[in-house]
Amino acid sequence: MSGASGDGWVDGPDGSRYWGRYGAAGLLALSPDGEVLLQHRAEWSHFGGTWGLPGGARHEHETAVDAALREANEEAGVPGGSIAFRFSEVLDLGYWSYTTVVADALERFEPVLADRESIELRWIPIDEVAGYPLHPRFAEAWPGLRSRL
Structure with a gap:
């Protein structure tokens, strides 16, 4: 993809x-x-x-779905062809946004620690997610996301 990457901080x-x-x-x-x-x-x-979720910065002109799939592949070895989109949810702060892309894995794959951003990757039963020390923004979003699953 051409264009600038999404690297860099945004100050609120x-x-x-x-x-x-x-x-x-x-x-x-x-x-x-x-x-x-x-x-x-x-x-x-x-x-x-x-x-939290595998993910990261969007590139300029990159869709949120494309960014989520790219980042999940880079960070966790998520095979792009094995994912079926369900819905997305956007946290829009006006000056910055985060999109959670929800998708079905067509088959259970073994995630791969592909970079140093992860200590561990794990499939966790839906009913147990809230018991983990979640990233604060994911913890805020989880009840609403959970209700849509």
Whole structure:
């Protein structure tokens, strides 16, 4: 893809910082067995040590779905051809946005620690997700997402 990458921080009016000049997106993949693929975030990362979705910064002119699939492949080895889109949900702060892309894994695959952004990748039963120390924004979004699954 041509154009600038989405790398870089966006500073909010309240001093908060968000990664991705063009916003960010993550993939909430559901296995046929009713599990969600979660990423245990590296300690050095933003909200390190918490569990969240594989994802990251969008590139300029990249759709949220394309960004979520690209990032999930880069971070967790999610095979693009094995994902069927369900819906997406957008957190829009006006100056930055994050899109959660929800999709079915057509078959349960073994995630791969593909970069240093993850401590661990794990399929977690839907009913157990809330029991993990979740990334704060994912924790806020999870009840609404869960109700749509």
